[in-house]
Amino acid sequence: MSSLPLQAEAGARFAARAAWHPLEVVFWAVALGSIYLLPGRHLILTEIAILGLFALSLDLILGYAGIVSLGHAAFFGFGAYTAGLLAKHEIITEPLLALLVSGAATALLGFVTSFLVLRGSDLTRIMVTLGVALVLREIANRYAGLTGGADGLQGVEIKPLFGLFRFDMFGHTAYCYSLGVLIVLFLLARRIVHSPFGLSLQSIKGNVLRASAVGIPVNSRLVTIYTIAAAYAGIAGALLTQTTAFASLSVFDFDRSADLLLVLIIGGTGYLYGGLIGAIIFKLMQDYLAALTPQYWPFWIGLLLVVIVLVGRERISSWTHPLRTLASRLDWRSHRTQSSVLATGGP
């Protein structure tokens, strides 16, 4: 007969996977605090929140389901133009509603294109996702009558949020709005990854053959998370349009997809905070270095990338260990971090 203490322990272990760590609370308290404490930095903080949300989207498919994408800007761009067109033609003027509609439209695009990434190896997926982004960019370029082509989408006017809060030039409304959206979507993502559905994604990433042998419909799970991630990216893109009142072809750029991978490499995948931390580091570096050496800042980003790969991310993250332990607490991730550090020779 089963022992009751063991059941209690198993239940506690399952619950511990999803428990809030104090550092997570600190992270979000600091994020909310920045509204009051850094009023002069709201413009860049808005950019960070948007990039963080975009990276969160990629983490959902890369960090949890193991789908590599080098064309995630396809969804970002689609969301950006959808929001721009909704506002420009005054189809939906309330920003939050327009944001949700942009997300839903991008989800549809994600659903349709998800069938392209189901098959094949990582290389195939990289090429297919890259291809989709290129195709969308050229469609936007070609139909200049609708999108403004290379000049970008001009004349976008964003109405006040809820009809009350105007988007000011200091980015106060923009930041509160973006951070609010990020928090809500983060909480949703956190719920998803700790659910049986989220666990099944991790199992697919770990071993597709076994995943299907325990009865997991692998393809439908991948389609679902790819669609969700597309919606997230589309919402991030829509936020960019709404907070800058402009959309240009650069939203589809290859650079944007590649930078996004860089953000996740900096922050780490598979614990949700990687994209957010990576976005903070990436944007602050970009901001600082661009001020220092306006033309050559990508040099430093490139150097950082090389250092990260050579030294090993685990070892770098051991400098910021408190942040890494956000998700590790008691569970398997702590074992993984430790064993990886050991594998690379230890700090």
Place this chain on the structure above:
Amino acid sequence: MPVALETVGLEKRFGGLVATNDVSLKIEKGARHALIGPNGAGKTTLINLLTGVLRPTSGRILLESRDITTFKPHARVKLGIARTFQINQLFPDLTPLETIGLAVSERLGSGKDWWRIVGSRPQVTDEVVRILEDFRLADVMNERTAILPYGKQRLLEIAVAVASAPRVLLLDEPAAGVPEEERHVILDIVAALPQDVTVLLIEHDMDLVFQFARQISVLVNGAVFVEGTPEDIARDERVRQVYLGEGGHG
């Protein structure tokens, strides 16, 4: 006895190679059926056909009289076919607790729930704990699978198949590679499987086969060579020549 699993003229070709050649098997409900044969006889290919990992070139597969030939692997699991792999197929980054939790959640229909925290259904947790205890995995349930000793991994390989509550269980060399002193654990567990579960065992270890099986099919070059009770097979001169003779029996 009703037939649990049946194949009709099953054939699988890889280019010019016939890996499975006109195999017609009938496995009765509750059977303890062993599939033996020399290396390359097509035993694992047959398992892959039965579980849907491979599609047959021709022929049909019937589960309790229902044609499942075109069903996807996960759909067959839902209908009650589970398997173990000759080489462990586990989730290296998950713990046994998570692995079994995954399989049980999937079976109890909450595998796609995204709003619920894993293990928040007491029904799931109770079932997971029962399986972990049955398979002597409770002591390592929070370790990453990748760092478990091989014997424990092998137990987990069988446990995760049993966690799907199969009506037909296909065991592909369950004791392969397990150290001698841990073999009896595997054997006990296989012997203790519920009587109404139909078991098809692939094995090279003749002691295990003759201890376990009530019916044996010998596969040679992709085709069923002989079928019968262990006594029939042990007496059969042709089997001795093609198969048992190799191993130096008798």
